[in-house]
Amino acid sequence: MSNTEMFRDRNISEDYFLLDIEEYPTTPWDKFKRVVKRSLKGELFVGLWVVLREMIKFDIHTIQYPQEKLPIGPRYRAVHEMKRLWESGTERCIGCGLCEKICISNCIRMETRYDENQRKEVSEYSINLGRCIFCGYCAEVCPELAITHGGEYENASEQREHFILYEDMLTPIDDVLNKKQKEFQGFGAITPHEDERLKKTPLAY
Amino acid sequence: MAYLIATIIKIVVILLVFSALAGLGTYFERKVLAFMQRRLGPMYVGPYGLLQIAADGIKLFTKEDIIPANVVRPIFKIAPVITAATAFMAAAAIPFLPSFTIAGYEVKPIVADVNIGLLYIFGVMGVGLYGPLLGGMASANKWSLISAARSAAVFISYEVVTGLSILAPVMMVGSLSLVDFNNWQSEHGWIVWYQPVAFILFWIAAFAETGRTPFHLVANDHEIIDGFGTEYSGMRWGLFFIGEYANMFFISFVIPLVFLGGFGEGTFIDGLLFLGKMSFFFFFFLWTRAAWPDVRPDQLMWLCWKVLMPLAVINVVITGIVMM
Numbered sequence: 001m002s003n004t005e006m007f008r009d010r011n012i013s014e015d016y017f018l019l020d021i022e023e024y025p026t027t028p029w030d031k032f033k034r035v036v037k038r039s040l041k042g043e044l045f046v047g048l049w050v051v052l053r054e055m056i057k058f059d060i061h062t063i064q065y066p067q068e069k070l071p072i073g074p075r076y077r078a079v080h081e082m083k084r085l086w087e088s089g090t091e092r093c094i095g096c097g098l099c100e101k102i103c104i105s106n107c108i109r110m111e112t113r114y115d116e117n118q119r120k121e122v123s124e125y126s127i128n129l130g131r132c133i134f135c136g137y138c139a140e141v142c143p144e145l146a147i148t149h150g151g152e153y154e155n156a157s158e159q160r161e162h163f164i165l166y167e168d169m170l171t172p173i174d175d176v177l178n179k180k181q182k183e184f185q186g187f188g189a190i191t192p193h194e195d196e197r198l199k200k201t202p203l204a205y
Numbered sequence: 206m207a208y209l210i211a212t213i214i215k216i217v218v219i220l221l222v223f224s225a226l227a228g229l230g231t232y233f234e235r236k237v238l239a240f241m242q243r244r245l246g247p248m249y250v251g252p253y254g255l256l257q258i259a260a261d262g263i264k265l266f267t268k269e270d271i272i273p274a275n276v277v278r279p280i281f282k283i284a285p286v287i288t289a290a291t292a293f294m295a296a297a298a299i300p301f302l303p304s305f306t307i308a309g310y311e312v313k314p315i316v317a318d319v320n321i322g323l324l325y326i327f328g329v330m331g332v333g334l335y336g337p338l339l340g341g342m343a344s345a346n347k348w349s350l351i352s353a354a355r356s357a358a359v360f361i362s363y364e365v366v367t368g369l370s371i372l373a374p375v376m377m378v379g380s381l382s383l384v385d386f387n388n389w390q391s392e393h394g395w396i397v398w399y400q401p402v403a404f405i406l407f408w409i410a411a412f413a414e415t416g417r418t419p420f421h422l423v424a425n426d427h428e429i430i431d432g433f434g435t436e437y438s439g440m441r442w443g444l445f446f447i448g449e450y451a452n453m454f455f456i457s458f459v460i461p462l463v464f465l466g467g468f469g470e471g472t473f474i475d476g477l478l479f480l481g482k483m484s485f486f487f488f489f490f491l492w493t494r495a496a497w498p499d500v501r502p503d504q505l506m507w508l509c510w511k512v513l514m515p516l517a518v519i520n521v522v523i524t525g526i527v528m529m
Contacts, residue, residue, distance in 0.1 A: 044497060051495040052492065054241055055240040060240075061243045062243075062244050064245070064248060
């Protein structure tokens with residue numbers, strides 16, 4: 001089996017086969033015979049047994065949601081987080097505006113200015129989560145891994161304005177200093193062997 | 206005088222117990238269906254969702270009683286009452302337990318031991334047809350009208366099967382009273398051994414009479430919304446519901462009484478066994494709902510007139526020949 005053969009074979013399993021469907025009965029006598037066959041074959045009791053077996057096994061699949069939650073993957077794209085630098089705890093965002101530019105639902109809005117050291121500083125940053133479609137482009141385009149997605153998916157609120165607060169998205173400073181900040185594994189994240197693939201920027205052209 | 210007081214007390218007890226049981230029946234149904242589908246069912250209200258019945262009851266009682274425009278008001282209003290009332294009236298001739306003694310007074314847990322008990326039960330249950338029929342026709346809703354037509358067809362057709370299938374046991378026992386049935390069986394053994402065909406036919410017809418799942422065409426949720434109940438709200442809809450579940454309970458009492466020996470000699474153990482048999486038949490209503498699909502209306506009619514009714518007639522004829 002070559003490498004791609006398993007992809008070309010669209011059958012999900014080797015066990016798949018075409019059903020051998022009987023001729024549809026046309027005469028009333030044939031129809032009657034089919035009914036008798038089906039009635040006496042005990043198929044109805046198979047159905048009864050299956051549901052009773054499931055009841056006895058009591059293998060319940062319900063997750064009682066607010067009390068129990070399923071774990072979500074590290075690459076899950078829920079409400080955004082703004083990350084800080086590990087060492088200093090300053091905000092990673094450099095105000096380049098790429099996320100604002102790429103956002104296809106126009107929900108990111110930022111204002112920047114020069115601070116006293118003539119460095120660019122983000123003065124206003126808001127994501128309107130009421131509009132956001134969680135496509136992950138902002139996380140992918142961010143050169144500083146500053147804006148990422150987080151795992152917080154329970155974002156119900158009484159006011160739309162609650163969906164845009166930068167302070168809620170920003171990692172608390174204490175968490176960074178205590179090394180509790182978690183890097184995002186999904187869109188825009190560094191791939192595992194990035195260090196080995198590091199090359200000098202080709203400037204010779 | 207004592208008879209009058211005892212009868213009134215019995216009526217009140219039966220009304221209260223079976224209204225409550227109808228609520229409890231919905232709880233059991235939701236739980237059993239859930240377990241069979243690997244779900245948990247109601248869990249939030251009270252321990253294991255037990256108070257869900259109370260929550261549903263409060264909701265039904267306090268909901269606004271909407272009477273839509275274009276309905277025929279008096280008929281629309283009276284239809285749910287017919288369903289619930291006939292269901293409870295049928296209970297009058299059912300002995301629910303063997304007779305027992307409280308403070309030196311012998312209690313027979315049957316409201317009226319009339320000698321036409323079975324005829325009365327099926328007559329009153331047949332009148333119950335007018336609930337869905339009138340409700341559906343008065344509703345000014347096409348789905349309700351379809352449901353009304355279906356319920357008329359199903360009830361009337363299966364009344365035939367019920368009557369003919371019960372005829373053979375009645376011929377053997379020579380009485381229509383359920384108490385007589387019980388006593389005959391404790392003497393001669395269960396009727397189901399003599400009349401297996403009648404037992405199966407009656408059981409099948411019971412599903413049609415109560416409108417339960419293999420024959421759940423009267424209120425087929427996925428094609429005619431809720432049938433005759435679509436336009437109803439609040440307690441009027443609740444009365445339909447109570448009627449349906451009370452009917453299920455009463456039929457579950459009648460089947461073991463007629464075919465499976467009832468409460469036999471009438472000892473305490475026999476009474477418990479009787480309740481056990483009744484619980485099995487009630488459980489079977491829920492069980493089939495989880496396991497079986499509905500049949501089409503034309504298949505239902507076909508089954509009734511071309512299979513079940515001839516079988517019932519043949520059964521009656523053979524019983525007659527054997528008895529001669």
